[in-house]
Amino acid sequence: MSSTFALARPRMRKGTGMILPALVLLLAFFVVPVALLLSRSVTEPELGLQNYRELLASGTYAKIFFNTFLVAGLVTLITALLAFPVAWALVIMPRLLAGLLFAIVLLSMWTNLLARTYAWMVLLQQTGLINRTLMQFGLTSEPIPLVNNLTGVTIGMVYIMLPFMVLPIYGVIRKIDPAILQAAALCGATRLQALGRVLLPLAVPGIASGALMVFVMSLGYFVTPALLGGTSNMMLAEMIAQQVQSLVNWGLGGAAAFILLVVTLSLYALQLRLIGEPKGTA
Amino acid sequence: MTAPYLHFQAVRKTYGDVVAADRVDLEVPKGEFMTFLGPSGSGKSTTLYILAGFQEPTSGDIQLGGRSILPVPSHKRNIGMVFQRYTLFPHLSVRENVAFPLRVRRQSQAEITQKVGRALELVRLQEFEERMPAQLSGGQQQRVALARALVYDPPVLLMDEPLSALDKKLREEIQLEIRRIHQETGVTILYVTHDQEEALRLSDRIAVFNAGRIEQVGSGQHLYDQPATRFVADFIGDSAFLSAEIESVQGGQAAMRFPDGTRLGAVPLHGAGAPGQKAELLLRPERIGLSETGSGETAALEVTITDVTFLGSSTDVRAETAWGEGLFVRLPFSDPLSQSVRRGQRLWVSWEANGAHLFAA
Known part of the structure; x- marks a missing residue:
């Protein structure tokens, strides 16, 4: 017993050495800048918490925070509703069809983000394909405002986030023994009861880790809200960019970034507490 | 109904x-x-x-x-x-x-x-x-x-x-x-x-x-x-099958011959069998016995003992026929032979005439 440990330990130490480059990279380009930003948020324009006070007290910034959480929440909810059937289909479909579906889901992830967002602009605008089609069939007399507002941001982000929700849910329900669902059916459960009482509860860890990932990514999203959103529903990342780039207000921008980081870490801690280590994210 | x-x-x-x-x-x-x-x-x-x-x-x-x-x-x-x-x-x-x-x-x-x-x-x-x-x-x-x-x-x-x-x-x-x-x-x-x-x-x-x-x-x-x-x-209970050839069929029973020429009469026959057809004889290890001489009343076949395994309540004896097919006999503890049987011995396997079944191939 002890000899195996003696053999295993040096090998483990050798393994830890390999993470050094990544560690250095993260330290130099993430931890240090974050620390610097944090320090600027409490030192500019003068020492103190005035930046945080301003962020939390002002109605303008409160609205941005609210809007950020609203978009992230909406996107998470809609993505989960759309992703669950897709994940289930991936599990039960014949191999070839499932492979095709998988490719479609992943393909969107591998296409350039900016290109995809511009494509949505083309589709969603006043004279875009969607509005023209709707008007042609007489479903609406005037173009529906689908872009430069909450609708546009939500549609664009749900589309981008879908794979991040599908994969963890798929990872969890793939491991559920189909015989358990057969047992539920023989016990008298209708399809809906089997879904609500067995499949969904068993899929909770996957849904939770997918939801956390999508929510957190949505909180800090920049490109899609900037292109598809309007000025009246600005999100936090846009505000930070504006503060830093246009107004050169590093203090306020840093404070907002720090609040975002704290919210993210708290959510992660909460999930660890409630569900345990996220599964199926690998 | x-x-x-x-x-x-x-x-x-x-x-x-x-x-x-x-x-x-x-x-x-x-x-x-x-x-x-x-x-x-x-x-x-x-x-x-x-x-x-x-x-x-x-x-x-x-x-x-x-x-x-x-x-x-x-x-x-x-x-x-x-x-x-x-x-x-x-x-x-x-x-x-x-x-x-x-x-x-x-x-x-x-x-x-x-x-x-x-x-x-x-x-x-x-x-x-x-x-x-x-x-x-x-x-x-x-x-x-x-x-x-x-x-x-x-x-x-x-x-x-x-x-x-x-x-x-x-x-x-x-x-x-x-x-x-x-x-x-x-x-x-x-x-x-x-x-x-x-x-x-x-x-x-x-x-x-x-x-x-x-x-x-x-x-x-x-x-x-x-x-x-x-x-x-084959699926229910232990069994051994020996090759045989049907000689004549009468009323669900058959007369048969082993490859070495040993003849048996009036064995229960399962399946449609005709004279000259190949068949297999089922012997249950616990329904057959061993003796030093083939007795007249029962069907018997001379075999060579190849292995003996003591299992407590019984003794399993493996044996080989003159033409090289294997079978085994389960001797109860009460059988005196179960204590004395040795590998290499030549003994007679015997059974009640209706204790065997013939299956037409």
């Missing part, structure tokens, strides 16, 4: 060119413990899955209480089932697992509490009701699954090799439990297994499956004493 309780009528299931079940005709009376016995791929599980509603037959019908169940979806068939794999709902406690069928039937809490209590008492797991499935042993999980399948009083209980994942000792323990539960509840049981000992231990009757068909149905003793086919003879 009243319709049988559970009636399989010419059930057939094919997957493309593969015939999984064919011409399955079977009547099961209410309260019977019926076992489907056969090797894997013999159609026994397919037949059970059709009854459960997981698969549809290509043709044929299954009637329960005089009505076809095929148009009824699984969740409305009211059938109970214990699966080969552990299928307890992992997120529910033992109590909630057993309560599940009643909850989806929207029964009252009072009813649920009472029925769950009774079902857990039946499988003797009352004190485990708060546990989660992952905290139970395999045997306990299958007993909870049994309680879950019985809690709604199903007209028939299906068991698909429920003990195959358990070790031998535990398996025998739970077999006794299943027998007791069958006696206490009087539920009609269809039990699938590939283990003949398990089938003999549990069943009122056994249906032996082979290559998609039922070869024979009967009590364990009937199948052992009167096997209809060589397959059944």
Whole structure:
């Protein structure tokens, strides 16, 4: 017993050495800048918490925070509703069809983000394909405002986030023994009861880790809200960019970034507490 | 004449060119413990899955209480089932697992509490009701699954090799439990297994499956004493087969000759056999004896002893015929030869004339 440990330990130490480059990279380009930003948020324009006070007290910034959480929440909810059937289909479909579906889901992830967002602009605008089609069939007399507002941001982000929700849910329900669902059916459960009482509860860890990932990514999203959103529903990342780039207000921008980081870490801690280590994210 | 309780009528299931079940005709009376016995791929599980509603037959019908169940979806068939794999709902406690069928039937809490209590008492797991499935042993999980399948009083209980994942000792323990539960509840049981000992231990009757068909149905003793086919003879009980050739046939009996020319008369013949046809003679190791001289009254064959294994209550003796085929003899402890038999000895194997069966090839 002890000899195996003696053999295993040096090998483990050798393994830890390999993470050094990544560690250095993260330290130099993430931890240090974050620390610097944090320090600027409490030192500019003068020492103190005035930046945080301003962020939390002002109605303008409160609205941005609210809007950020609203978009992230909406996107998470809609993505989960759309992703669950897709994940289930991936599990039960014949191999070839499932492979095709998988490719479609992943393909969107591998296409350039900016290109995809511009494509949505083309589709969603006043004279875009969607509005023209709707008007042609007489479903609406005037173009529906689908872009430069909450609708546009939500549609664009749900589309981008879908794979991040599908994969963890798929990872969890793939491991559920189909015989358990057969047992539920023989016990008298209708399809809906089997879904609500067995499949969904068993899929909770996957849904939770997918939801956390999508929510957190949505909180800090920049490109899609900037292109598809309007000025009246600005999100936090846009505000930070504006503060830093246009107004050169590093203090306020840093404070907002720090609040975002704290919210993210708290959510992660909460999930660890409630569900345990996220599964199926690998 | 009243319709049988559970009636399989010419059930057939094919997957493309593969015939999984064919011409399955079977009547099961209410309260019977019926076992489907056969090797894997013999159609026994397919037949059970059709009854459960997981698969549809290509043709044929299954009637329960005089009505076809095929148009009824699984969740409305009211059938109970214990699966080969552990299928307890992992997120529910033992109590909630057993309560599940009643909850989806929207029964009252009072009813649920009472029925769950009774079902857990039946499988003797009352004190485990708060546990989660992952905290139970395999045997306990299958007993909870049994309680879950019985809690709604199903007209028939299906068991698909429920003990195959358990070790031998535990398996025998739970077999006794299943027998007791069958006696206490009087539920009609269809039990699938590939283990003949398990089938003999549990069943009122056994249906032996082979290559998609039922070869024979009967009590364990009937199948052992009167096997209809060589397959059944081979599958039920221990057996040895010796090559033979049919010399003449008369009224279900045949005269035959071994390869070395030894002749036997009036052996029960199974299957259509004609003079000159090859056949195989079944000898049960516990139905044949050894002696130092071939006695006149019984059929006998001279053999050479090749191996002797002492097993406590019996001694297994392997022997070889003059033409090199093997057989074995199980000598009871009370037989004086069981103490003295040695490898290399030349002895006579003997049996009652009707203790052997001839199967035409």
